[in-house]
Amino acid sequence: MKNAPVTIKDIAKELEVSISTVSRALADNPLVKASTRKAVQDLAKKYNYSPNFTALSLKNNKTNTIGIIIPQLVHEFFASVIRGIEDVAYSQKYNVIICSSNESYEREVSDSKALINGRIDGLLACMSKETKNYEHFIDFTDRGIPIVFFDCVCKAVESHKILIDDFDAGYRATKHLISQGCENIAYLGGPFSLQINQNRYAGYIKALSESGLNTDDQWIVHCETGSFEDGLVSSKELTGLDSIDGLFAGTDMLALSAIKNFKAAGKSIPRDVAVIGFSNWSISSLYEPSISTVDQPGYEMGTKAAELLLKDIKNPYVMKPETHILQTNIIVRDSSSK
């Protein structure tokens, strides 16, 4: 019943040679007589031998595995980041462990604890919204396990960082609305504690002031989560204001919730109000009207992050921390085409 996996020892016993010989034969080491080598390799194939991962990890003090800590799984942007990471990792014979923190600080810490002890050779992390304390990340660098942060990066940790140019994205999204003739542009963003949202907001402000436009406290709403439900509630008041003719939303979900509210208030999109979202969720192209948005290079972010991390793993303590800033792409659809 219990077919314990074949070890090098089993092969050695059956062939009446030493463990060392088997080990060398499997590595095709010419020190071993050709005939023995062949016999070992044949038997190994017959028994479907493959070396014990744990034993190798212990011996080599490396696991050939990198960890990812990410706040959400069901997020098309993160999914493309993961795909980028996996493609690079697999091509270099590394495996990937994904932990989703579910935007919870506590879960992020427990995931870190689970990963830190000899389980991974390096970490790719995107901080949760809740995270204000960074010790669990510092623990990694203290142990010589390199980290690369992406998207929501941690300034307090000395490491590589890959970010989206959120400031520029916010700036260009707002500029686009202005180019469509909007003069009174509102802002509906995710949690302002996140750097990415501060940057998007700053871009928005810059675009306005550059064009001599004003904003108003009433037109600016920072939501707690950036979710659809949150947006429905938070944008209620905003969407009732008749003065507004444009809206820059920090996520597509927020854009969608605002559009629902605008519609409910009897406004037509984009005729009365032009709307642009952020992240290019598939829903933004499927909805009617289709929603203009900012496309983030998720896949590229993933590949770049993984490449940097693997470089650091293979050649520890030589690279200075690098920060890469990736550019976005404005996708114009119906919701902002006046």
Place this chain on the structure above:
Amino acid sequence: MKNAPVTIKDIAKELEVSISTVSRALADNPLVKASTRKAVQDLAKKYNYSPNFTALSLKNNKTNTIGIIIPQLVHEFFASVIRGIEDVAYSQKYNVIICSSNESYEREVSDSKALINGRIDGLLACMSKETKNYEHFIDFTDRGIPIVFFDCVCKAVESHKILIDDFDAGYRATKHLISQGCENIAYLGGPFSLQINQNRYAGYIKALSESGLNTDDQWIVHCETGSFEDGLVSSKELTGLDSIDGLFAGTDMLALSAIKNFKAAGKSIPRDVAVIGFSNWSISSLYEPSISTVDQPGYEMGTKAAELLLKDIKNPYVMKPETHILQTNIIVRDSSSK
């Protein structure tokens, strides 16, 4: 710079006791003198010691980790399955490795290879659409690593299986359309090679024949992927047929694509055609009209699968393979309310 993690050996050396004593002291073994125990524990805390995961795995021949192989990450149903799995696993001090096969047989096999050798104590798997060959799964059971399949299960492997009652779901979804007065109900489903789609289809057929309704070859379309794009193309012809007054779609994405086509053909939903989808993606509630759908108990599927697997891990070779069938819930929204 390189802070190699403290080992039991370091503590032993500093305290001038043996490694065994430290090991026992950390386990709070009363064989060790209370004062020594305290000294060891204090030093361990000071150095933030935690045992090397790899060494423990090797010693105990268990990794306290379970693997998940899943075809897609960005899928709300799978995400809730994963959440269920994680909740159960974490509560029993197990970790989770997620591998997304991206619906590729090849990737599924390479993920299996990566997981099989002493990396995980058990596997939770949902087969990709492409998978026709099951050896990579049989390898697990051959080695005594238990598997639990969920959703897309593999009949060829003797293991626990958790499925959705797709037959009943298809039956009830179609019944619902009939109850709304539909008489000519079309079927737009995902790849027919998948058992789940065969079952949904069979449920659809049963509901029709039970109500004395007919179907027509023209009204039945099996798509290759079940994606929105695929649906747009595959449902083109179907949605042009004037005879049709109802549609049961095998995914919400397919429902959405058909609705777009119906609209383009000048039909109104639900007045002219009532539509119901499958899986309760968030888009189905956000779209206008909101789309009726079948809600699958993903979280429950995850917890049940993980519980069975952990039972099997902790008590090998005692349980007979069990098959659990979970019931679904029809969510009626605008798209099917005549």
Place this chain on the structure above:
DNA sequence: AATGAAATTGCAATCGTTTGCAGAACATAG
């Protein structure tokens, strides 16, 4: 047949941890 070099092979340490067993240190009783 003896010698030496070349070709093979195996011993043993190592990675970090646990644990059975043997033995040391100490205390108490006779």
Place this chain on the structure above:
DNA sequence: CTATGTTCTGCAAACGATTGCAATTTCATT
């Protein structure tokens, strides 16, 4: 001061693999 028992500690093997070094075998040459 010896005998006996308690309490505590450490050696060594084990998990599965790799690898430097030493030992053995093989074979050609004299």
